[in-house]
Amino acid sequence: MPTATIDVEALAAASRRRKARERFLTHLALILGIAVFALPIWITIVGSTHDTDTIGRGDVPLLPGTEAIHNYTTAWFQGGGGRNTFAVPASTMLWNSLVMAILIAVGKIAISLLSAFAVVFFSFPLRMVFFWMIFITLMLPVEVRIIPTFQVMTDLGLIDTMTGLTLPLIASATATLLFRQFFLTIPDEYVEAAKVDGAGPLRFFKDVVLPLSTTNIAALFVILFIYGWNQYLWPLLMVSNRDLETVIVGLTKMIGIGDTQNEWNLIMTTAVFALLPPVAVVVLMQRWFIKGLTETEK
Amino acid sequence: MASLDIKGVQKSFGATRVLHGIDLAIADGEMVVIVGASGCGKSTLLRIVAGLETPTSGQVMIDGLDVTPLEPADRDIAMVFQTYALYPHMTVFDNMAYGLKIRGLPKAEIRQRVQEAAELLSIGQLLERKPRQLSGGQRQRVAMGRAIVRHPKLFLFDEPLSNLDAKLRVQMRAEIRRLQKRLAVTSLFVTHDQVEAMTLGDRLVVMHEGRAAQVGTPMEVWSKPADTYVASFIGSPAMNFLPATLVDGGAAARLSGGTVWRFADGARPGGEGRPVTIGIRPEHLQQVGADGLALTVDLAEPLGSETVLHGRLADGTALTARVPGVAGQAGVALAPEPGALHVFDAETGRRIDPGH
Amino acid sequence: MRKKVIFRGVALPYLLLVPQLAVTIVFFFWPAGMAVWQSTLRQDAFGLRTEFVAFENFLDLFGDALYLNAAWNTVIFSSSVAALALGAALFLAVQADKQIRGAGLYKTLLIWPYAVAPALAAVLWLFIFHPSIGLVGRAFGAIGIDWDYRVNGGQAMTMVVIAAAWKQVSYNFIFFLAGLQSIPTSVLEAAAIDGARPFRRFWTVIFPLLSPTAFFLLVVNLVYAFFDTFGVIHALTRGGPGNATETLIYKVYVDGVQNLNFGSSAAQSVILMVIVIALTAVQFRFIERRVHY
Numbered sequence: 001m002p003t004a005t006i007d008v009e010a011l012a013a014a015s016r017r018r019k020a021r022e023r024f025l026t027h028l029a030l031i032l033g034i035a036v037f038a039l040p041i042w043i044t045i046v047g048s049t050h051d052t053d054t055i056g057r058g059d060v061p062l063l064p065g066t067e068a069i070h071n072y073t074t075a076w077f078q079g080g081g082g083r084n085t086f087a088v089p090a091s092t093m094l095w096n097s098l099v100m101a102i103l104i105a106v107g108k109i110a111i112s113l114l115s116a117f118a119v120v121f122f123s124f125p126l127r128m129v130f131f132w133m134i135f136i137t138l139m140l141p142v143e144v145r146i147i148p149t150f151q152v153m154t155d156l157g158l159i160d161t162m163t164g165l166t167l168p169l170i171a172s173a174t175a176t177l178l179f180r181q182f183f184l185t186i187p188d189e190y191v192e193a194a195k196v197d198g199a200g201p202l203r204f205f206k207d208v209v210l211p212l213s214t215t216n217i218a219a220l221f222v223i224l225f226i227y228g229w230n231q232y233l234w235p236l237l238m239v240s241n242r243d244l245e246t247v248i249v250g251l252t253k254m255i256g257i258g259d260t261q262n263e264w265n266l267i268m269t270t271a272v273f274a275l276l277p278p279v280a281v282v283v284l285m286q287r288w289f290i291k292g293l294t295e296t297e298k
Numbered sequence: 299m300a301s302l303d304i305k306g307v308q309k310s311f312g313a314t315r316v317l318h319g320i321d322l323a324i325a326d327g328e329m330v331v332i333v334g335a336s337g338c339g340k341s342t343l344l345r346i347v348a349g350l351e352t353p354t355s356g357q358v359m360i361d362g363l364d365v366t367p368l369e370p371a372d373r374d375i376a377m378v379f380q381t382y383a384l385y386p387h388m389t390v391f392d393n394m395a396y397g398l399k400i401r402g403l404p405k406a407e408i409r410q411r412v413q414e415a416a417e418l419l420s421i422g423q424l425l426e427r428k429p430r431q432l433s434g435g436q437r438q439r440v441a442m443g444r445a446i447v448r449h450p451k452l453f454l455f456d457e458p459l460s461n462l463d464a465k466l467r468v469q470m471r472a473e474i475r476r477l478q479k480r481l482a483v484t485s486l487f488v489t490h491d492q493v494e495a496m497t498l499g500d501r502l503v504v505m506h507e508g509r510a511a512q513v514g515t516p517m518e519v520w521s522k523p524a525d526t527y528v529a530s531f532i533g534s535p536a537m538n539f540l541p542a543t544l545v546d547g548g549a550a551a552r553l554s555g556g557t558v559w560r561f562a563d564g565a566r567p568g569g570e571g572r573p574v575t576i577g578i579r580p581e582h583l584q585q586v587g588a589d590g591l592a593l594t595v596d597l598a599e600p601l602g603s604e605t606v607l608h609g610r611l612a613d614g615t616a617l618t619a620r621v622p623g624v625a626g627q628a629g630v631a632l633a634p635e636p637g638a639l640h641v642f643d644a645e646t647g648r649r650i651d652p653g654h
Numbered sequence: 655m656r657k658k659v660i661f662r663g664v665a666l667p668y669l670l671l672v673p674q675l676a677v678t679i680v681f682f683f684w685p686a687g688m689a690v691w692q693s694t695l696r697q698d699a700f701g702l703r704t705e706f707v708a709f710e711n712f713l714d715l716f717g718d719a720l721y722l723n724a725a726w727n728t729v730i731f732s733s734s735v736a737a738l739a740l741g742a743a744l745f746l747a748v749q750a751d752k753q754i755r756g757a758g759l760y761k762t763l764l765i766w767p768y769a770v771a772p773a774l775a776a777v778l779w780l781f782i783f784h785p786s787i788g789l790v791g792r793a794f795g796a797i798g799i800d801w802d803y804r805v806n807g808g809q810a811m812t813m814v815v816i817a818a819a820w821k822q823v824s825y826n827f828i829f830f831l832a833g834l835q836s837i838p839t840s841v842l843e844a845a846a847i848d849g850a851r852p853f854r855r856f857w858t859v860i861f862p863l864l865s866p867t868a869f870f871l872l873v874v875n876l877v878y879a880f881f882d883t884f885g886v887i888h889a890l891t892r893g894g895p896g897n898a899t900e901t902l903i904y905k906v907y908v909d910g911v912q913n914l915n916f917g918s919s920a921a922q923s924v925i926l927m928v929i930v931i932a933l934t935a936v937q938f939r940f941i942e943r944r945v946h947y
Contacts, residue, residue, distance in 0.1 A: 012367035022752075022852065029749045033742070034763045037820075040778035043789060047781060058786050111673040118670035123660050130671055137682050138934070143881040143903055144926045147910035147919050148685035148692065156680075168681035176674065191660070201661040230771035232885035237911065248771045252889040255777065264787060271777055278769035286762060293768075293825070294832050350843050371849040383840035387862040396858075397848035444848075 041275070047268035048072070055264040071269040080254050080266025090273045093247040096162075097229055098277070100246055103166040104228035105221050112175035113213070117205055119176075120183040121191065131180075138173035143233055150237050160241045169227075169234060175220055178295060182216050183209065219292030222285045226278045247274040300361035300451035300484055301326050302347065307356030309342055316342050318508045319356065327482040329475075331499030333489055335531070338505040341456060344488045348454050349373050360451055376445035377454040380461060382437045384429040384444075390416075391425040394444045415443040418477070435466045442474070446481065453478070453485040459494060471497060492532050496520070504528045522640075526647035529577050529640060535606060535618050537577045541644065544572040551576050551641070555613045557591050562637040564652030574650065577640035580606065583619040583632045590631030593617055600624060686927065692920035711921035720897060721905065721922075728901040731815060732879035738819035739875055740868065743826030748856065750827075751834040761831070768824035773885030775821040776814070780890060783813055803891070807898025810891045814899050817890065818883045825878075826871050833867035834860070866940070873937040877930060902926060 047055055050065035074080070079087035118124075119131050142149065149168055158164030186209070194204040235246045245253075251274050254267045282289050302324040309317040316339045324330050332340045345351040347358055349370035357366050365373050376397075384393050391412055398408045416422040419439040429437055438458060445453055455474070459467045475498055478485050489495055495502050496516040504511045504519060504527075512524035523529035529537045542551040545558060548565035551574060552558045559576065566574070595609040607619045607630065619632055641650045696707045715721045750760050770778070785791045785802045794801035803809040837860060845859045884903050887893060893900035893908065900908070902922065910919030 008363055008365065008368065011369075011372045015367065015369045015372070023754065026749045026752050026754055030746065030760045030764075033746045033749075034760065037764065037767050037823075040775075040782055040820075043781050044778055055787050058792050062789075111677065114670040115674035118667035121661050122663060122667035124664050124667045127667075130675060133683075134674060134678055137678055140682070140686065140927055140930055141877070141881045143884055144906075144923055144930060145682070145685045145689055147906065147916065147923060148688035149681060150910075151688065152681065152685050167677065171674075171677040171681045195661075201663065201666060204661070226769050230769075230774075230885075232771060232773045232888070233907065236888070248773050248885070251777060252773055252885075255780070255889070264781075267777070268781065271774060271781075274774055275770060278771075279766050282766050282769040283762060286765070289768075290765075290828055290832075293828055348843075348847060350846070370843070370847045371851065375847060377844065377847050379840045379844060381838060381840050383838065383844040385841060385845070385859060396845070396850075400849040400854065444844075448848075 044268045044271050044275075047264060048272050050265055052263050052265045055268075056262070067265065071265050075266045075269040075273065079250075080263040080270065088242050088245050088250055090247065090250075090270050092243065093245050093250040093270075094273055094277070096244055097246040097248070097274075099162060100165055100231065100235070101225045101228035103162070104169050104231075105224035107166065107170040108172060108175045108224050109217055109220055111170065112179050113210075113217075116176050116179035116183055117201075117209060120180055121201060121204075134173050134176050136173075137171055138177065142169060146233060146237065153238065160239060160244060162244065165235060165238050165244065165246075166228075169231065175224070178216065178220060179213065181295075182213065186212060215288070215291070216295075218285070219288040219295065221292075222281055222289045223292040225281055229278045302452060302484055302486065303357075303359040303362075304343070304347065305357045305359065307343065307346055307353045307358065309339070309346060309351065310354045316508050317346075317353075320510055322503060322510065322513065324484055324486065326484055328500045329478050329485040329487060329498060330501050330503060331487045331489060331495040332503045332505055333492060333495035333531075334505035336490055339508040340488045340490075340505045343505070344454055344456055344486060347452070347486060348375060348377050373452075374448075374450050375452040375454060376448045376450040377456065378438075378441045378445050378458040380457040382429075382441040382458075382461075384437060384440055386429055389426050389428060390421065390432070390440050390443075393429070393440055394447050397444065397448050411447045411449075412443070415446040418446065419443050434462055435470065438462060438470060442477070446477070451484065453483050455485065455487040455489075457489055458487075459489070460491070467494075474498065492534070496532070502532075504531060506531075522649065522651075523577075524649050526575060526577065526642050529642070529649075533579055535580045535620065537579050537640070538583075538617050539642075540576045540578070540611075540615060540617070542574055542576045544568055544570060544574055546570075548572070551639075553591070553611075554615070555591070555611055559634060559639060561639055561641070561652065566641050566650045566652055568650070573644035575642040575644050575647070577642060578634050578638060580618045580620040582635045582638035583617075583621070584635060585621050586631050586633040588631055590633040591617075593619065593630050593632055595628055595630060689920045689923040689927070692916055693924045694917075695920075696917045707917070711917045712925070715918065715921055715925070720900075723897055724900045724902050724905040727811070727897075727899060728880065728903075731811065731818075731883075731899070731901055732876050734811075734815045735819045735822065735879040735883070736872060736875040738815065739822040739826055740871060742819070743823045743871075744830050744864075744868070746823070747827050747830035747834055748860075751831060764827055765824045767821055768828070770821055771885060772818060772821055772883055773889040776817045776886040776889040779813065779817040779820065805895050807895055810895060810899045814883070814886050814890055818879060818886045821886075822875060822878055826875065829867055829871055830864065833864045837863050869940055870937065873933050877933060880926070880929070 046061055046064050048071055049068040050061055051067045051070075054061060054065065075090045077089055077091065079089040079093075115134060119127060153159055153164045153168070156164075158167070190208055191204065194208065199207065230248060231246070232248055235249045239245060239249070247270065251267065251270050254263070254270060256262055302322075304320055304322040307317055307320045308315070320343055322330070332343060334340045342351060346353050349365070349368060353366065357364050359365065360373060360375075385396065388396065394412045394415060395408045398411060403411075412425070413422070416425060419442055421436060421439045421443060424432060424436060424440070429440065432440065441458065458474075459470055462470060471494055487498055489498075499516060501513060501515055502519050503513050506527045512519055512528045514522075519528060520532055523532060523537075526539060530539070540553050542553045544550075544566060545552045546560075548567060548569060550558050550560040553576065566572075568574075592612060593607065593609040594611075595607050597608040599606040599608070604620055604622050605624055607621060609617060611617055617632075619630070621630070642648060643650055693711050694706055694708055695704050696711065697704050746764060750757060750764065767775070780788070782788045783791045783801075783803060785795060785804070791801055800806070801809060803813045841859065841863075842855065845855045850858060880901070881903050883901070884907065887899055887901060887904050888907075891899045893904045903926065906919050906922045906926065909915045909922065
């Protein structure tokens, strides 16, 4: 144990130095981290404001150029083709992505609300069997069963349709589990009160369960919207009709293999388009997003 | 073991000032209790002593050494938290040994010290358990043990008993006091519970809105409260306050209802007509004949050996009295015991002693 | 766990379950069953004849150098992605958890990459590492490094690892930060009073208390690297050069969609299913045990 002979001044000075150094390093580390995250985006945004030749020559610009309006209008209305593919306007692809993301998010939330309500507030034969049937889908991402699912879609004649694009992705257990967990926290007294008031289960669902679930629904919507927007393998397989192209897949198709002449400016512009909606959702709905993320994974 | 001096400590969080200059000297081996309602700044003061907060100005000296700029690790203190703050992933033994391991004590000595402390707290059979396997009282003991093994200069207690149930709280209270006396470690104990404060402290600091309203022994604080806040905070049921004016050259007070009470301990300064507040503890009111203060009782709480009467005076002032035996009548007449009256300035609330 | 008070009724709950069950059966159990069934079948080159071969598809896979190569690539790829993404995220979360000016802004600026699709992340990094148009790619060339991930397998693997990990850091960061914030302040203060300096405090108190979070994230990151990163590889390298970045999930796609070798592709799917189920089971077991922390 220290005795009365400790040198207070030296200890205090050491502590001050340590704190100052630590503060400096903390900020430095965070700024570096942010820079690494932001660098690719910056390069892309800058690239989207130059013409093809500037980028293609490899004179990598670090500051924005003057071609922004031209690039963005071209990409939006005509799209960039690369060599092997037909150009699809970014507006079409963005629309497809938006519809797909919203259908997946809304669909998952809707069927999960209903099934979680049934599992939590009713008692019926085979209840747990059904619950486990839903639960087990948690374990298998769509990528694992992609080929057989594709064959099922062929059998059902759903290839190249928006239904085929979205419906298989709606089968997932995460939302059901979250709602089940949340419903279990709704006090029994509410159900009793509803019974006393003579309200049936559907009325209870509409007047009590739904209003109580709004923040959970919002949180899930953010997560599922991003999940839907970012789908890649499934649309790649399902869609050959380019009118149904989604923006993430469409973007990678714009990049030719080998040393083909790519329209880099339009590719970068489309990348910015593809990036904007989900990033905006995350940043603007940050609170719900974090809640949704940390609670679905519990 | 050491003395502790707190000199002019102030603390502001942004524009909010939570401590307005606290001065306090604690002698070697003394146990001082800081008591006050929540938000009075008592925990902040303790955390400043611990080094967990930095004071805006002022000094903390341990054994005459200014430790204000030092980190908690360099102050050689130990603290018991309200939530116990045990390391959830370590066994009881490791919880207690952690601080000693960091200080690089030899293994044998660590084992010996932990054994000693465990024996002292009768938790020897729990050493291999994890905190989550312990009851609240056992966790409390481990937290104490973690402080004891360190042989620190100073014990700091941050409301350590408030998470325990009532019975255990009384038991641990006595145990803490016994331990502290036996080990003779200078201690600072924070609580919001006035009974805890009265029973534990060699001295009390009653804090109110960031100031030390009174510092003194429990009996001093109880018998001579420095102001109406301290008077109402210490003692249960709380002291009654009656508006009055000085009469008879300061030797008596006339209550707003007209009753005149004479002071047994001498005249108060300020002269005729000075507005004052008269304080009288419920247990210092006696039942008298018809010439007493008439109380209309609206609630009688029988406690067995005595009864607490709540009621109103003729002018509507609320009054509580604690009288021996069973007394459930609708009305009683009351008079103060001689010398039991407290006189406070009506405006500032400060105590007025005779002859000043 | 279940509720004590419930509604009566038999038809209604089934009705409520129908949508989810229908979707689950049609798009989950049917394909999964088909995968298992197909994994025991083999078609001839023209797709005319199909015969039952039991476990032969599986046995062939374990003797197939390309499949073993893909498995090895997956091990390298997933462990690198998980290590990189977890390490960087833990480091950043510890920094962002400190009481510093601008902590909220730092947080926002660190979580947005979660929204970037893996394939899009690949495209963004391509803009940087492309040997002829990329900032860093050209810089490498300029200082004499023979940089072209399109022909060099090791460089290709590095690229896909960076792009895949980059995107996942945000996710881990959010969970590590939540984990850090759930550690009671008083426990850290107790450690400070016990004399532990920040570095020691981290390794003896904070890190052990974060280990459930870290383990959970490890499983999530492995699953992510196994499956969600298909887009990264498809957009950047198409499994090349020369199968150098072909992972198990990518090979399922190649064999099923390009080579039309359904039996083998289905067998590979079944193996992947077993892997995910094993990972998830391990995780659930672990979560059960840590509840009391």
